[in-house]
Amino acid sequence: MIRDLTWLDFAYLVYAARWTVALTALAFVGGGLLGLLIALLRLAPFAPARWLALGYIQMIQGTPLLAQLFVFYFGFPIFGYQVTPWIAATAAFSIYASAFLAEIWRGCMQAIARTQWEASAALGLSFLEQLHHIIMPQAIRIAIPPTVGFLVQLVKNTSLAAVIGFIELTREAQITTAATFRPFTVYGIAALLYFCICFPLSELSQRLERRLRVAR
Amino acid sequence: MDAAGGRGAGMIYRFNFRDVFANFDLLLEGLVLTLQLSALTMAFGLAIGISGALARSSGPAPLRWGARAYVEAIRNTPLLVQIFLIYFGLPGLGLKLDSTTAAVVALTINLGAYATEIIRAGVEAIPRSQVEAGLSLGLSRLQVFRYIILFPALRIIYPALASQFILLMLATSVVSQIAAQELFHMAGFIQSRTFRDFEVYLVVAGIYLVTALAFRLIFSGIYYVVFGRR
Numbered sequence: 459m460i461r462d463l464t465w466l467d468f469a470y471l472v473y474a475a476r477w478t479v480a481l482t483a484l485a486f487v488g489g490g491l492l493g494l495l496i497a498l499l500r501l502a503p504f505a506p507a508r509w510l511a512l513g514y515i516q517m518i519q520g521t522p523l524l525a526q527l528f529v530f531y532f533g534f535p536i537f538g539y540q541v542t543p544w545i546a547a548t549a550a551f552s553i554y555a556s557a558f559l560a561e562i563w564r565g566c567m568q569a570i571a572r573t574q575w576e577a578s579a580a581l582g583l584s585f586l587e588q589l590h591h592i593i594m595p596q597a598i599r600i601a602i603p604p605t606v607g608f609l610v611q612l613v614k615n616t617s618l619a620a621v622i623g624f625i626e627l628t629r630e631a632q633i634t635t636a637a638t639f640r641p642f643t644v645y646g647i648a649a650l651l652y653f654c655i656c657f658p659l660s661e662l663s664q665r666l667e668r669r670l671r672v673a674r
Numbered sequence: 675m676d677a678a679g680g681r682g683a684g685m686i687y688r689f690n691f692r693d694v695f696a697n698f699d700l701l702l703e704g705l706v707l708t709l710q711l712s713a714l715t716m717a718f719g720l721a722i723g724i725s726g727a728l729a730r731s732s733g734p735a736p737l738r739w740g741a742r743a744y745v746e747a748i749r750n751t752p753l754l755v756q757i758f759l760i761y762f763g764l765p766g767l768g769l770k771l772d773s774t775t776a777a778v779v780a781l782t783i784n785l786g787a788y789a790t791e792i793i794r795a796g797v798e799a800i801p802r803s804q805v806e807a808g809l810s811l812g813l814s815r816l817q818v819f820r821y822i823i824l825f826p827a828l829r830i831i832y833p834a835l836a837s838q839f840i841l842l843m844l845a846t847s848v849v850s851q852i853a854a855q856e857l858f859h860m861a862g863f864i865q866s867r868t869f870r871d872f873e874v875y876l877v878v879a880g881i882y883l884v885t886a887l888a889f890r891l892i893f894s895g896i897y898y899v900v901f902g903r904r
Contacts, residue, residue, distance in 0.1 A: 520840075520886035522847035524858060525879040532871035536687045610750065617752035621851060628754055635762065642763035649751040649759060656750035 463638040468647060474630030475651050481616045481626060484548045486609060489555025496560035501567060503585055511560070518557030524618055526550045531622045543624040551616065558608055566601040567593055603667035610656045610663070617652070627651055693868040694877050704860030705881060711777060711856060712843040718782040719842070723789025723835075724824070730790065731797045731823075732815050741790065748787035753848055756780050761852040777849035777856075785842050792834050796827030829901045836893040840886050847882070857881065 499511035518526070530553075531546040570593050578592040620629035631648040635641045729741040748756070760783075761776040771779060800823050808818035828835075847858035861878040865871045 516887075517883060520844075520883040521879040522844040522858065522882055524847045524850070525861075525875055525882060528861075528875040529872065529879060532875060536872050614750075614752040617754040618848065620754070628752065628758075631755070631758075640766070642759065642766045645755055645759045645763050649755045652751045652755060653747065657746065660746070660750055 460639050461637055463634070463640045463643060467634050467638065467644070471627065471630055471634065471644075471647055471651060474625060475627045475655065477624075477626040478613065478616050478628075478652075479655065481547060481551065481619060481624070482609070482613050485551030485555050485612060485616070488548060488552030489559055489612075492552060492556035493559030493563060496556055497563040497567065498589070500560060500564045501589075515557045515561055518554060519561075523550070523554050523615055524621065526554055527618060527622055543619065543622050546622060547616075547619040547624045551612070551619070554615070555608070555612055558611070559605065562604045562608060563597070563601055566597045566604070569600060570596050600670060603663050603670060606659055606663035606666065610659045613656050613659070614652065689873060690870055691873050691877065693870050694864060694873050697864045697868070700860045700864060701857060701878065701881065704855060704857035705885070707774070707854070708843070708846050708856040708858075708885070711774075711781065711846045711849070711854070712839075714778050715781040715785055715842060715846070716839050718778075719785030719789050719839075720835075722782065722786030723793045726786060726790030727793035727797050727827075728816075728819050730794050732819060745787045745790050748784055749791065753780070753784050753845055754851060756784055757849060757852055773849070773852045773854040776852060777846070777854040781842065781846060781849065784845075785838070788838050789835065792831050792838060793827060795834075796829075796831035797823055799830050800827055832897055832901065836890070836897075839893070840889050843889055844882060844886065 496511045496514060499507045500515075502508060502511075527547065527550045530550040531541070531543070534541040534546060534549075567589075574592055574596070575588060578588040583591065616626055617628040619626055620632060623629070625633075627648055631644050635644045638644065726741050726745065729737045730745075733741065757776070757780040760780045761771065761773065764771065764776075797819075804822055805818055808822040809815075813821065846856055849856060850858035850862060853859060857878060861874050865874045868874070
């Protein structure tokens with residue numbers, strides 16, 4: 459049965475956008491924690507730890523997110539865990555985000571002048587103390603704009619979760635299209651809703667970056 | 675199910691890559707299309723990126739706004755939705771594309787926006803005095819862009835552009851969703867025939883990884899050839 463596209467469908471799409479935001483938030487928290495750990499490993503004064511972190515990042519950044527999603531979705535049941543799309547998607551997106559955030563944050567920490575590291579080492583601070591008291595407070599400031607920028611990527615990429623049946627904005631649009639057969643309008647609305655989420659974030663990221671440049 | 679693959683709860687899963695490698699020719703076939711899609715998209719995307727950067731940096735006002743709107747619209751919406759709009763949406767407006775063409779069109783439009791923004795950053799990094807020097811020599815704005823700005827700008831943003839190209843190559847996997855028969859689509863096909871889903875996607879992820887590393891090597895080679903001598 460093909461039915462008409464109504465305002466109710468629009469409401470459902472807006473409603474589904476909540477799950478896009480929720481998945482982004484979960485992945486950002488998970489990816490942030492893991493990413494921080496990887497970033498620290500990348501800088502650790504212990505070579506095998508650095509190689510391990512680099513290998514991890516290369517592996518995640520060198521494979522398509524879609525493949526990661528499928529490996530998690532089909533991989534969990536193999537080890538005896540039946541997972542919902544929620545868990546598979548959260549895990550896959552957290553891993554994906556961690557690799558990118560780790561590289562962004564490592565860059566920010568390395569952007570802090572070498573003399574700062576050396577001065578804090580000369581004061582007798584350990585690696586973690588140097589990070590905590592000297593490097594981090596400075597690095598966080600320059601890390602905020604690119605992190606917000608990556609958040610935009612994350613929001614957009616959650617659309618791929620539709621492929622494993624996770625009901626978010628894109629999946630809802632597919633379902634609505636199947637019922638109403640109005641693909642141009644429905645996907646157009648979906649694109650517009652994504653734009654409404656992403657554009658303010660993009661602008662914010664750029665404004666923060668500009669302010670930082672002026673402050674220097 | 676249990677007897678065939680040992681998939682029951684509590685049983686130890688026996689990995690079976692044989693069925694996947696028996697269909698390796700299909701994967702290679704898919705890889706060829708993936709590479710073709712990537713190469714075509716990179717060429718078109720670079721062309722759009724250069725024209726877009728020209729429009730945004732030294733075009734007349736309406737062109738500048740147009741380019742800005744294009745970049746913002748594409749960069750703030752997901753590739754998957756763009757692909758669906760072009761493949762499923764455009765036929766409603768009387769433009770029907772087959773899946774491979776729709777894939778190239780969608781990927782090109784997508785990459786073009788990112789390339790525009792990246793190249794524009796390079797253009798803006800060129801000192802103003804060089805542009806003024808060119809203008810005072812009597813060159814037109816277009817000539818200044820072509821002979822003074824473009825080459826050093828591309829050199830500055832080359833690493834960012836190369837990363838974007840590699841991300842694009844990985845993103846071609848998304849066009850499997852409109853059944854363009856590239857690598858990821860072939861993976862789904864093999865999965866449906868062998869039910870070896872985990873193994874298939876592991877192997878395919880490996881192929882993408884090798885391809886990404888190969889691209890990185892090729893891009894550093896290109897940098898050396900194009901910008902290296904000086």
